[in-house]
Amino acid sequence: MVKIQLKEIVFARSGDKGDVSNIGLMAKSKNIYDFLVKTITPERVKEHFKGMVKGGVEIYPVPNIESLEIILRRALGGGATCTLRFDQTGKSMGQALLRMEVQVDETLLKEAEITDKEILRRYSPVSRSNGQPIKR
Amino acid sequence: MKKVRIGSGSGFWGDLLEPALEMAERGDVQYIGFDHLAELTMAILNRMKTKNPESGYIQDIIPWMKKLLPISVPKGIKIITNAGGANPLQAAKEVNKIIQELKLGPMKIGVVYGDDILPYIDETRAQGWKFKNLDTGEEDIDRIRKDIVAANAYIGADLIIEELKKGADLIITGRVSDNALYVGPLMYEFGWNYSEKYIDQIAAAVTVGHIIECSACVTGGMSNMWQVSERPWEIGFPIAEFYENGEAVITKTQGSGGIVNPWTVKEHLLYEIMDPANYMMPDGIADFTALHLIEEGMNRVRVTNMKGKKRPDTLKVCIGYRDGFIGEGLAFFPWPDALEKAKWAEQWVRERFKCLGVKFEELRIDYMGVNMLHGEAAPIEDKDFNEVGLRIAAKTKTREEAEVVRREATHLWTMGPIGVSFGIPLDVRPVVALWPSLVPREAVRVESHIMEVNK
Numbered sequence: 001m002v003k004i005q006l007k008e009i010v011f012a013r014s015g016d017k018g019d020v021s022n023i024g025l026m027a028k029s030k031n032i033y034d035f036l037v038k039t040i041t042p043e044r045v046k047e048h049f050k051g052m053v054k055g056g057v058e059i060y061p062v063p064n065i066e067s068l069e070i071i072l073r074r075a076l077g078g079g080a081t082c083t084l085r086f087d088q089t090g091k092s093m094g095q096a097l098l099r100m101e102v103q104v105d106e107t108l109l110k111e112a113e114i115t116d117k118e119i120l121r122r123y124s125p126v127s128r129s130n131g132q133p134i135k136r
Numbered sequence: 137m138k139k140v141r142i143g144s145g146s147g148f149w150g151d152l153l154e155p156a157l158e159m160a161e162r163g164d165v166q167y168i169g170f171d172h173l174a175e176l177t178m179a180i181l182n183r184m185k186t187k188n189p190e191s192g193y194i195q196d197i198i199p200w201m202k203k204l205l206p207i208s209v210p211k212g213i214k215i216i217t218n219a220g221g222a223n224p225l226q227a228a229k230e231v232n233k234i235i236q237e238l239k240l241g242p243m244k245i246g247v248v249y250g251d252d253i254l255p256y257i258d259e260t261r262a263q264g265w266k267f268k269n270l271d272t273g274e275e276d277i278d279r280i281r282k283d284i285v286a287a288n289a290y291i292g293a294d295l296i297i298e299e300l301k302k303g304a305d306l307i308i309t310g311r312v313s314d315n316a317l318y319v320g321p322l323m324y325e326f327g328w329n330y331s332e333k334y335i336d337q338i339a340a341a342v343t344v345g346h347i348i349e350c351s352a353c354v355t356g357g358m359s360n361m362w363q364v365s366e367r368p369w370e371i372g373f374p375i376a377e378f379y380e381n382g383e384a385v386i387t388k389t390q391g392s393g394g395i396v397n398p399w400t401v402k403e404h405l406l407y408e409i410m411d412p413a414n415y416m417m418p419d420g421i422a423d424f425t426a427l428h429l430i431e432e433g434m435n436r437v438r439v440t441n442m443k444g445k446k447r448p449d450t451l452k453v454c455i456g457y458r459d460g461f462i463g464e465g466l467a468f469f470p471w472p473d474a475l476e477k478a479k480w481a482e483q484w485v486r487e488r489f490k491c492l493g494v495k496f497e498e499l500r501i502d503y504m505g506v507n508m509l510h511g512e513a514a515p516i517e518d519k520d521f522n523e524v525g526l527r528i529a530a531k532t533k534t535r536e537e538a539e540v541v542r543r544e545a546t547h548l549w550t551m552g553p554i555g556v557s558f559g560i561p562l563d564v565r566p567v568v569a570l571w572p573s574l575v576p577r578e579a580v581r582v583e584s585h586i587m588e589v590n591k
Contacts, residue, residue, distance in 0.1 A: 011360040011399065015408035018175075018271045018572050024406025026360075026399065050512035062412045062425050065402045069412045077500075079271070081176045082459055082569045084500035084529040091358070092509040099513065123364035123395060 002106055007098035009112040010036065014094030021053075021075040021090035023097055025068040029111035033066035039102055045070060048100050049093075070097070140325045142318055143375040143389070145204075145215075146170040147351030149177055153200055155351070155373040155392065160207040163375055163389040166325075168208070169317035170217035171349055172196070178311055179456035179568040181222035182252075182286040192223035193230075201234050209240045209305070216296060216317045220308045222286070224249045228308045232589050241589040246299025248309035250582040253453060253575060254287040260579050267455065267573040277455065277571060285568060286456040289575050292418030292447065295584035296320030302586050313452075318345035319419045322378055330419075330447060338420040339444020340382040343427065346415060347386055347404050347439070348374040354386065354404040356394035367393030386437045396435045414445070418452075418577075421445040450574040459569035460497060463538030465528045465545015468504075468557040474524040475516075477553040478503050481526050484552060488544045496541075497531040531567065538564040 006012075011026040025040070027033035042057035055073030062069060076090050077083035087093075145156035145168040159165060172194040185192025197219040208215060220227040228247045235241050253260065257277075261267070266276040277284070288311035297320050299307055307320075322341040328334040347354055351373045356365035365371070372392020377385040388396050405424050409415055412424040426443040465485075469477035482501050489499075502508035504525025506516055526548075530541040542564055549558040 011403070013358070013360065013403045013407060017408055017410065018570060020271070020410070022406075022408055022410070024403060026402050026406070048513060052511050052513060060412050062406070064425055064427060065405065065429060067402060067406055069406055069409065071410060074271075077498075079570055081179075081456075082462075082531070082567045084462065084498055084531055086502065086504075086527060086529075087509050096510040096513040099510070119361070119364060119399070123361065123397060125364070125366040 001103050002109060003101055003103055004109060005098060006100045006102060009104065009108060010098070012094035012098055014090050014092070016076055016080055016089040019074050019076050019079040021072040021093045023070040023072070023094045025070060025094075025097070027066045028115040029108070030066055031111060032108050033063070035104060035108060036068055037061055040068060040070075044100075045072070045097070048097065049075070138326070138380040140167070140322060140378045141165045141375055142167040142169065142321055142378065144169055144171070144348040144351045144373050146172055147349060147353060148172065148174055149194055149196070151351055153203065155371060155389065157203060157207060158392060159373055159375065159389045160204060160211070160213055162391070165213060165375055167214050167216060167321040169349070170215065170219060171314040171317060172217070172219045173221060173311060173314070175454055175570050176456070176568060178222060178288045178454065179286040185222045190226055193221045193227035194219035197227060198230055198234065201231050202238070205235065205240055206238055209243070214300075214305055214307070214321065216307045216309075216321060218309045218312050218314070218317060220247070220249065220310045222252065222310065224308050224310045228587050231306065231308060232587060235589045239591070241591045243305045243589040244303050245587040245589060246296070246302065246304030246307040246584060247587055248295045248299065248307065248312060248582070248584040251288045251291045251311040251580065253289055253580060254284065256581070257284075257287050260575065265576060265579065267453070267571070267575070270572045270574070280457040280571060283457040283459065284455055285458060286454075288454055289580045290418055290452045290454070291580060291582050292316045292451070293320035293323055295582055297324045299584050299586060300324040304586060313418050314349040315342055315345040315417045316419055318349060318376070319417070323419075326380055332446070335420065335446055336443050337382045338447070339422040340384065340442035341378070342415065342417045342420045342422040342444065343424065343442045344376045344378060344384045344386070344439065345417075346422070347401060348376050350404065350407070352394065353407065354400050355388045355396055356400060359395075359400055359403060361395050361397065361399055365393070365395045369393065382442060383438060383440045385432060386439060387435055396437055398429045398431050398437055401429055401437045401439070416448055418447060420447045449577055451577050451580060453573050453575045455571040455573060456568045457571060459567045460531055460533050461535050461538035461564055461566055463530050463532060463541030463564050464562045465542055465548070466525060466559065466562065467545065467548050467552060468523055468525045469553065470555045470557065471522050472520055474521040475503065475506060477555070478524045478526045481548055481552045481556070485528055485544055485548060488547070492540060492544070494537055494540045495532070496537070497533065499530045502527045535564055535566075
């Protein structure tokens with residue numbers, strides 16, 4: 001087992017709906033998804049954000065895309081149009097969640113690394129064009 | 137099998153225009169949807185309309201249509217836009233003038249309106265309906281009634297379909313849900329209606345609409361794929377290739393920059409939604425937990441097995457009301473001891489506010505570069521920062537009090553610690569708070585008609 005931050009094993013993106021901050025958490029492998037379902041609880045998420053989340057936390061599993069939808073209520077200082085927060089629409093909330101520390105089996109970390117490498121291999125513009133300039 | 141190619145040309149007010157023009161030129165699309173309305177936008181547009189009855193729509197559509205229509209009209213691409221905002225009729229008149237100037241007629245403009253429920257909101261309440269606040273649970277709008285500046289229902293695709301059936305070449309709407317800009321053309325093309333028979337097909341259209349409606353947000357913008365996005369400065373906007381069997385391929389304009397892959401589609405499926413099994417839109421409820429994503433090739437993701445439920449009996453309504461003012465100030469402190477200087481300045485400002493006896497509804501002070509974004513969730517590093525900013529923001533009942541915040545923050549520039557750096561003062565801004573609620577579908581008096589444009 002190793003202690004890591006969530007950023008090693010998931011992707012996150014967040015936005016807003018009124019005073020709700022919604023975070024999509026995407027596992028980098030099926031086993032990581034199973035781990036998230038067991039590990040990421042509403043209590044733990046609320047505790048992670050300290051006083052930033054004033055309301056309840058709900059977590060919805062989305063197994064078909066190996067992701068979680070996390071709903072943080074009363075988390076944006078009243079909502080985008082009246083909040084005093086600089087990040088009015090909570091775009092940085094998902095990244096804040098990536099700081100959470102978890103204990104994982106090393107195999108999960110390896111699987112995440114494989115996914116990261118595969119993304120670079122498959123999609124980086126250089127590898128896609130085989131080193132040639134990309135034609136428009 | 138019949139397929140329809142539909143693209144997103146705009147995801148918000150102020151979006152890039154070039155990707156939409158590029159899509160019209162070589163995206164091989166039949167429809168392009170343009171969303172310009174965010175929650176706050178309707179309140180701004182309503183205020184404009186109160187000052188000048190001939191405004192209240194997204195004025196950007198005038199220069200946009202001048203560039204777009206000469207490309208889209210000869211190709212027969214239909215534009216569906218909610219740029220009508222608070223005044224779709226005036227927007228249609230303006231676009232009518234452009235079509236005549238450019239000699240692109242004859243054309244039919246479909247105009248969809250009646251989403252503004254403010255004129256009869258008290259009548260609806262008198263009939264027993266309560267506008268409960270979905271965020272706070274507050275039962276009705278009595279407390280804010282006198283401060284309401286906008287109340288718009290998010291209407292569905294019904295009347296877009298109606299106008300397409302009448303032969304509309306271009307549709308301009310008010311607060312139609314972003315999603316309906318895409319669901320409308322798909323339902324029209326495939327001949328679907330709201331009966332039980334087409335529930336999953338409509339849910340598929342709702343899902344696909346959700347995936348593409350924020351333009352660049354599914355093609356590599358705001359994405360975890362930011363490091364592998366191709367020529368992101370020439371980002372392309374998304375196109376859905378929708379098949380009669382209820383499957384769709386998410387892609388983008390051929391040759392454009394950006395990226396579409398299963399990760400960008402996942403990111404957007406999960407974006408700004410509540411329960412993923414019940415994504416509620418005026419035209420249907422989509423279940424995102426059943427679908428499958430298949431990467432068919434570079435920048436092509438197929439979405440299959442989309443399911444859902446019948447459309448709800450209520451429509452979402454967004455009520456905007458005046459709720460005081462925000463005053464802000466910024467100052468920056470350089471190394472050495474940047475954080476200590478910022479803390480000193482925070483105390484200075486707090487003491488000044490005490491001396492002046494200003495009352496705030498709320499006061500917030502952040503250290504930029506230290507904890508402004510992640511707040512209490514971020515540890516403060518023990519180091520000598522290169523620079524730290526101080527952001528002071530306060531919410532007040534009156535504009536005068538908000539001005540005090542702004543002024544005291546600028547005094548810090550000459551009375552603060554050594555090295556304080558500053559830019560220009562920030563303007564005080566009025567706050568329009570939002571009250572999300574529901575309204576019975578049949579209580580919303582929607583209307584639509586065709587405006588004929590002559591040669």
